[in-house]
Amino acid sequence: MCTSVIQVDVIIPTQTKYLSLIGSIGERIARELDNYSGDKEALAYHLNLVLTEATANAIKHATLTTLENTVRILIHIEDNELNIKVYDHGQGFDLESVPLPDFDQPKESGMGLFFIKTLMDSVTYTRLHDCNILEIIKYL
Amino acid sequence: MVKTDCRTRKIRYAYGIHLFRGIFRFFLTLPAMILKLEKINGYHVLFIEEERIDAHNSGELKDAILHIIEQGDTAIIIQLEKVRFIDSSGLGALLSGYKNAAAKSGKLALAMLQPQVLSMFELTRLNRVFEIYADLNEAFDNQT
Numbered sequence: 001m002c003t004s005v006i007q008v009d010v011i012i013p014t015q016t017k018y019l020s021l022i023g024s025i026g027e028r029i030a031r032e033l034d035n036y037s038g039d040k041e042a043l044a045y046h047l048n049l050v051l052t053e054a055t056a057n058a059i060k061h062a063t064l065t066t067l068e069n070t071v072r073i074l075i076h077i078e079d080n081e082l083n084i085k086v087y088d089h090g091q092g093f094d095l096e097s098v099p100l101p102d103f104d105q106p107k108e109s110g111m112g113l114f115f116i117k118t119l120m121d122s123v124t125y126t127r128l129h130d131c132n133i134l135e136i137i138k139y140l
Numbered sequence: 141m142v143k144t145d146c147r148t149r150k151i152r153y154a155y156g157i158h159l160f161r162g163i164f165r166f167f168l169t170l171p172a173m174i175l176k177l178e179k180i181n182g183y184h185v186l187f188i189e190e191e192r193i194d195a196h197n198s199g200e201l202k203d204a205i206l207h208i209i210e211q212g213d214t215a216i217i218i219q220l221e222k223v224r225f226i227d228s229s230g231l232g233a234l235l236s237g238y239k240n241a242a243a244k245s246g247k248l249a250l251a252m253l254q255p256q257v258l259s260m261f262e263l264t265r266l267n268r269v270f271e272i273y274a275d276l277n278e279a280f281d282n283q284t
Contacts, residue, residue, distance in 0.1 A: 016195045016196035017196050019194045020192055020194065023192075023194070023225070041256075042256070048225060049227060052194050052195075052227050053227055053228060056229070059195075060195075103268075106235060106266060106269060107232075107235075108233075108235050108236050108239075109228070109229075109232055110228075111228035111231060111232070112227070112228040114228075115227075115228060115260075115263070118263065
């Protein structure tokens with residue numbers, strides 16, 4: 001029995017013009033998932049969005065707090081698990097303390113992590129050595 | 141009748157210059173995002189000629205809408221037919237425009253959203269904040 005593995009490892013400069021590139025990689029991967037029985041177009045949009053939000057977050061943290069000028073994004077698919085890791089070198093934050101958006105009095109910011117948490121199955125943010133890792137898992 | 145016609149022409153001319161300056165300023169200061177502003181049925185309709193709104197260009201969109209409002213034009217419809225993707229910063233830019241228009245007793249409505257773009261408004265409940273119309277005619281009919 002053959003187990004197919006897809007892994008994409010990308011390093012980009014900390015510039016928002018690369019967000020569309022990262023998002024489009026997510027879209028293409030979703031459309032190539034032969035064994036996925038759900039709505040591939042919805043998954044394509046969601047992966048585009050989640051990768052865009054996570055990368056934009058890492059760029060923001062990197063440019064605000066450090067001189068680090070690259071962001072690494074690792075996408076790994078094996079069996080029915082799609083795993084995304086986004087590495088940043090900022091000060092980090094407490095994922096659990098980020099509040100849900102106030103839907104009755106919406107604000108202009110703070111919806112990015114809500115999208116990631118809502119559309120994916122697991123989200124963690126941990127510090128390892130000199131960098132932080134936002135790990136996002138979607139079960140396919 | 142002649143005086144009225146002259147005044148109408150002057151108003152049209154003045155508006156044309158004003159519109160031209162506005163559009164010129166968009167292209168002068170906002171080179172990364174293509175926007176088109178037209179006055180239709182008394183409303184300022186901002187056509188977003190981009191497939192994607194994200195953190196790279198949402199700041200420009202926010203500034204463009206703010207610029208329109210600062211000119212005193214607070215009856216605004218954003219036409220999003222060509223937009224296939226919007227992220228949280230894009231939603232934030234539109235929400236900023238909505239709040240700024242409302243602060244000046246104006247209105248900012250949205251028209252012609254693609255289904256997946258609309259789903260982002262539904263997920264964040266922003267569809268309860270914005271007036272969202274299927275097309276421009278429906279938007280014009282419902283403006284008061």
